[in-house]
Amino acid sequence: MLPPRRVVITGIGVVAPRGIGVKNFWETLTSGRSATRNITAFDATGFRSRIAAECDFRPEENGLTEEQAQRMSRSSQFAHVAAREALEQSGLEVTDRVAARMGVALGSAVGSVRELDRAYRDISGDGASWELTPGKAGPYLADYNTPSSLVREIAWLTGAQGPAAMISAGCTSGLDSVGYACDILREGSADVVIAGATDAPITPITVACFDAIKATSANNADPGHASRPFDRDRDGFVLGEGAAVFVLETAEHAHARGAQVIAEVAAFAARCNAHHMTALRPDGREMSAAIDSALATARIAPEAIDYINAHGSGTKQNDRHETAAYKRSLGDAARTTPVSSIKSVIGHSLGAIGSIELAACALAIEHGVIPPTANLHTPDPDCDLDYVPLEAREQRVDVALSVGSGFGGFQSAAVLVKEGANR
Amino acid sequence: MNAEHRTAHGPAATGPRAVTDDELPVVTGVSVAAPNGLGTEDFWTATRKGVSGLGPITRFDASSYPVRVAGEIDGFEAREHIPSRLLPATDRATQLSLATTEWALHDADLDPAAFEEFAGSVVTANAVGGVEFIQRELQSLWSKGPRYVTAYMSYAWFYGVNTGQVSIRHQLKGPSGVVVTGQVGGIDALAQARRRLRSGQRFVVAGGADAPVCPYGLTAAMTAGNLSTGADPATAYAPFDGSARGHVPGEGSAMMIVEPLGAARERGARNIYGAITGYGSTFDPHPATGQPPTLARAARIALDDAGLAPQDIGAVFADGAAEAGADRAEAAAIVDLFGPGRVPVALPKTMTGRMYGAGAAADVVSALLAIRDGEIPPAVGTGGLAEELGLDLVLGGPRPAALDHVLVLARGDGGFNSAAVVSRVS
Amino acid sequence: MTFTLGGLRTILRDCAGEPENGDLDGDVATLTFEDLGYDSIALLETLSRIEQELGVAADEAPMDELTTPQALVDYVNGQLARVTAAA
Numbered sequence: 001m002l003p004p005r006r007v008v009i010t011g012i013g014v015v016a017p018r019g020i021g022v023k024n025f026w027e028t029l030t031s032g033r034s035a036t037r038n039i040t041a042f043d044a045t046g047f048r049s050r051i052a053a054e055c056d057f058r059p060e061e062n063g064l065t066e067e068q069a070q071r072m073s074r075s076s077q078f079a080h081v082a083a084r085e086a087l088e089q090s091g092l093e094v095t096d097r098v099a100a101r102m103g104v105a106l107g108s109a110v111g112s113v114r115e116l117d118r119a120y121r122d123i124s125g126d127g128a129s130w131e132l133t134p135g136k137a138g139p140y141l142a143d144y145n146t147p148s149s150l151v152r153e154i155a156w157l158t159g160a161q162g163p164a165a166m167i168s169a170g171c172t173s174g175l176d177s178v179g180y181a182c183d184i185l186r187e188g189s190a191d192v193v194i195a196g197a198t199d200a201p202i203t204p205i206t207v208a209c210f211d212a213i214k215a216t217s218a219n220n221a222d223p224g225h226a227s228r229p230f231d232r233d234r235d236g237f238v239l240g241e242g243a244a245v246f247v248l249e250t251a252e253h254a255h256a257r258g259a260q261v262i263a264e265v266a267a268f269a270a271r272c273n274a275h276h277m278t279a280l281r282p283d284g285r286e287m288s289a290a291i292d293s294a295l296a297t298a299r300i301a302p303e304a305i306d307y308i309n310a311h312g313s314g315t316k317q318n319d320r321h322e323t324a325a326y327k328r329s330l331g332d333a334a335r336t337t338p339v340s341s342i343k344s345v346i347g348h349s350l351g352a353i354g355s356i357e358l359a360a361c362a363l364a365i366e367h368g369v370i371p372p373t374a375n376l377h378t379p380d381p382d383c384d385l386d387y388v389p390l391e392a393r394e395q396r397v398d399v400a401l402s403v404g405s406g407f408g409g410f411q412s413a414a415v416l417v418k419e420g421a422n423r
Numbered sequence: 424m425n426a427e428h429r430t431a432h433g434p435a436a437t438g439p440r441a442v443t444d445d446e447l448p449v450v451t452g453v454s455v456a457a458p459n460g461l462g463t464e465d466f467w468t469a470t471r472k473g474v475s476g477l478g479p480i481t482r483f484d485a486s487s488y489p490v491r492v493a494g495e496i497d498g499f500e501a502r503e504h505i506p507s508r509l510l511p512a513t514d515r516a517t518q519l520s521l522a523t524t525e526w527a528l529h530d531a532d533l534d535p536a537a538f539e540e541f542a543g544s545v546v547t548a549n550a551v552g553g554v555e556f557i558q559r560e561l562q563s564l565w566s567k568g569p570r571y572v573t574a575y576m577s578y579a580w581f582y583g584v585n586t587g588q589v590s591i592r593h594q595l596k597g598p599s600g601v602v603v604t605g606q607v608g609g610i611d612a613l614a615q616a617r618r619r620l621r622s623g624q625r626f627v628v629a630g631g632a633d634a635p636v637c638p639y640g641l642t643a644a645m646t647a648g649n650l651s652t653g654a655d656p657a658t659a660y661a662p663f664d665g666s667a668r669g670h671v672p673g674e675g676s677a678m679m680i681v682e683p684l685g686a687a688r689e690r691g692a693r694n695i696y697g698a699i700t701g702y703g704s705t706f707d708p709h710p711a712t713g714q715p716p717t718l719a720r721a722a723r724i725a726l727d728d729a730g731l732a733p734q735d736i737g738a739v740f741a742d743g744a745a746e747a748g749a750d751r752a753e754a755a756a757i758v759d760l761f762g763p764g765r766v767p768v769a770l771p772k773t774m775t776g777r778m779y780g781a782g783a784a785a786d787v788v789s790a791l792l793a794i795r796d797g798e799i800p801p802a803v804g805t806g807g808l809a810e811e812l813g814l815d816l817v818l819g820g821p822r823p824a825a826l827d828h829v830l831v832l833a834r835g836d837g838g839f840n841s842a843a844v845v846s847r848v849s
Numbered sequence: 850m851t852f853t854l855g856g857l858r859t860i861l862r863d864c865a866g867e868p869e870n871g872d873l874d875g876d877v878a879t880l881t882f883e884d885l886g887y888d889s890i891a892l893l894e895t896l897s898r899i900e901q902e903l904g905v906a907a908d909e910a911p912m913d914e915l916t917t918p919q920a921l922v923d924y925v926n927g928q929l930a931r932v933t934a935a936a
Contacts, residue, residue: 124561124565130483132642145640146550151604155837165602166604205572207569208569212570270600272545272586507867
């Protein structure tokens with residue numbers, strides 16, 4: 001039997017709040033200054049939560065043509081810009097031969113919900129009737145209603161003609177899409193996969209539905225400090241938006257073309273809690289099972305983890321659940337392993353965040369710096385690990401674990417390892 | 424695509440290999456809810472007889488829409504099939520996926536509780552989410568205000584909901600997933616199920632569900648310009664026909680229970696419908712590049728993966744877009760692989776409409792049942808150009824055929840292609 | 850105006866369906882919502898409907914204390930009395 005193919009990252013692109021482009025993204029993360037603010041995307045008067053981490057993103061400033069800007073939803077535009085940056089960094093030349101063996105695995109929880117929300121107003125007369133007026137629908141509504149159209153855009157941009165899919169498992173989509181990419185690379189269905197995730201959920205219907213379950217922070221008076229994972233005074237997550245896209249290759253393919261390897265995706269694993277669509281069991285059992293499985297696949301001992309990028313959404317329930325899962329999986333090592341949540345800085349961009357967090361792990365490995373958990377001033381006694389509060393920490397990172405949790409009960413974990421590191 | 428497999432079985436396309444491996448992924452339970460039949464038996468009886476489920480839209484007043492024909496499931500009363508508690512919290516697609524999952528598990532005589540905690544997984548395909556659910560909540564939002572949006576909107580609409588609900592209902596805690604690849608998703612979900620079996624899962628619930636027949640679903644789909652405006656249900660969806668003018672959308676769900684052959688036999692599984700032996704997936708280049716579409720390549724990859732040559736395939740279940748150009752391209756791909764008129768072609772979806780995420784999964788079930796019963800179901804209301812296009816389209820009634828291997832083709836809007844080979848297990 | 854157990858039954862049925870365990874028309878006043886199989890989302894939905902129909906603000910409801918149908922009915926009536934007194 002052949003040894004399993006290794007999967008490596010050779011390019012990264014990011015669009016995040018106050019972080020368009022990898023360089024800006026990393027500066028923002030390590031600054032420890034939250035990018036959350038009052039919502040400007042729409043008039044949020046009358047909503048419970050009126051804050052978000054928004055991207056100041058203009059398509060024309062990011063290389064999109066007018067036609068592309070018209071056609072593509074905001075989440076699609078984010079993915080496009082991130083994929084272009086990743087591809088440029090990878091230096092990959094997409095010849096016909098490469099294209100046929102190049103796949104796409106894009107994650108998104110809510111696709112083009114922003115455009116569905118907007119279009120609805122036009123075709124319904126602001127909800128005047130159940131029947132709609134098709135004549136008032138714009139030309140791209142079918143695309144917005146089928147998030148697979150986002151995959152098409154990435155395939156067209158990159159020239160990929162291999163296996164292509166959107167992976168949509170709620171808030172773990174961005175980890176799961178990378179896991180899916182690893183599957184098709186390891187089994188030999190592709191040599192290269194453009195993998196990542198995108199979401200642009202800051203729109204009335206999404207804000208309203210999280211209002212209804214009180215999942216989002218209502219700290220409207222102080223938006224800059226509203227996203228406070230692991231803090232005693234946290235009161236929910238703050239919605240974000242953005243995308244991260246990777247060029248993933250088999251190590252063999254990357255080495256053959258002399259590509260610079262940023263990190264290896266050593267493992268991905270997932271479990272379902274089969275408990276509740278939104279609630280979590282306090283013991284973290286299934287998240288822990290996902291972590292255990294990922295560590296076993298990567299052949300990494302808990303003590304060897306240098307950094308955990310947490311799901312750290314900042315809901316009361318999640319942060320306890322997750323802390324319990326780390327203790328369960330890492331044992332004593334949980335106490336000494338730095339854990340941080342970048343959602344404190346860039347909010348929670350639903351399906352996109354898993355890929356954005358994985359990008360943060362890769363950058364932590366590259367720079368030897370751990371991004372902090374912003375706004376963590378008053379530790380919660382139930383969350384008693386080292387969450388790297390407030391300030392970035394210089395520390396060599398050879399092994400990073402990234403963890404995600406999503407509505408539907410999805411629990412995912414991925415392990416990134418520095419290329420050439422001793423394991 | 425599985426190099427280890429290929430190594431073990433020699434180079435591809437040197438003839439069918441024995442389908443006896445213990446690790447071979449086999450389907451041990453099936454269920455379909457489709458416009459022409461609710462439950463596998465009704466669906467398959469109707470499909471064999473060529474009974475269509477297409478009709479005028481009744482779920483809402485479609486008289487002012489240019490598209491008036493769809494495939495609706497009559498007689499599916501969700502409250503009869505799923506717990507009352509779930510009714511206000513679920514879209515019709517989720518209700519259909521929950522019902523079909525339960526029936527498929529029953530068909531497989533498989534009780535998830537009998538297995539280790541993380542042994543079972545679920546992978547579903549879905550194309551348009553809970554579109555009827557979001558329409559209702561958008562109406563509340565914009566006509567009454569944000570406080571009128573239900574708490575269930577936080578999860579009832581998004582694309583991952585069916586996997587989540589099935590996982591909870593049947594306590595499936597293994598690695599699970601959701602693929603959103605339009606009409607090809609049902610095949611991609613099965614491929615993902617096969618990967619999970621390879622990585623050690625004991626069984627996987629795999630399939631797809633979609634319920635696009637509501638005002639928003641229809642209004643959105645119409646903007647792609649490929650829905651049929653035909654008013655007569657008997658002829659509105661006419662792939663490979665001179666009158667082809669787009670497809671008819673349908674609602675449905677198809678679920679399968681997939682297990683490794685050895686373990687299925689060990690537990691005395693009562694049905695082994697067949698094995699998933701081949702899978703291939705590609706994406707078409709942008710039309711402006713002038714490069715050819717890639718359906719034939721996806722099919723070749725699937726054949727190679729199965730270790731089969733075209734002559735081993737007894738029937739092709741085709742995609743049938745019902746658009747002139749796309750039909751020609753599909754016919755060309757089939758002819759390119761098999762030669763003109765050399766393989767019977769089936770199009771059961773002419774009786775259900777295109778069920779998006781459920782469509783290819785239902786076709787796989789049909790292919791498995793065709794193998795079991797030695798009979799290829801007919802296409803209805805179409806086929807005028809088939810012969811000219813080089814296709815031996817099965818028309819007029821079921822055609823008896825001893826089938827060992829069947830190729831299922833699917834394409835999705837934008838350029839998705841997936842192909843699966845399903846094989847008789849001896 | 851008073852809010853009754855009957856009123857709550859109607860809203861619960863509509864917002865969250867029949868209970869997983871037991872009969873909603875039976876003696877359920879002091880059973881917990883959890884025992885009946887109504888989860889936190891079902892309760893949020895129910896409170897939201899009560900707000901829409903009776904004007905009792907859902908945001909302020911002490912969710913942790915409203916564990917039984919009777920507790921919820923009493924809370925709503927208390928809020929309604931406060932509004933009446935204030936008026």
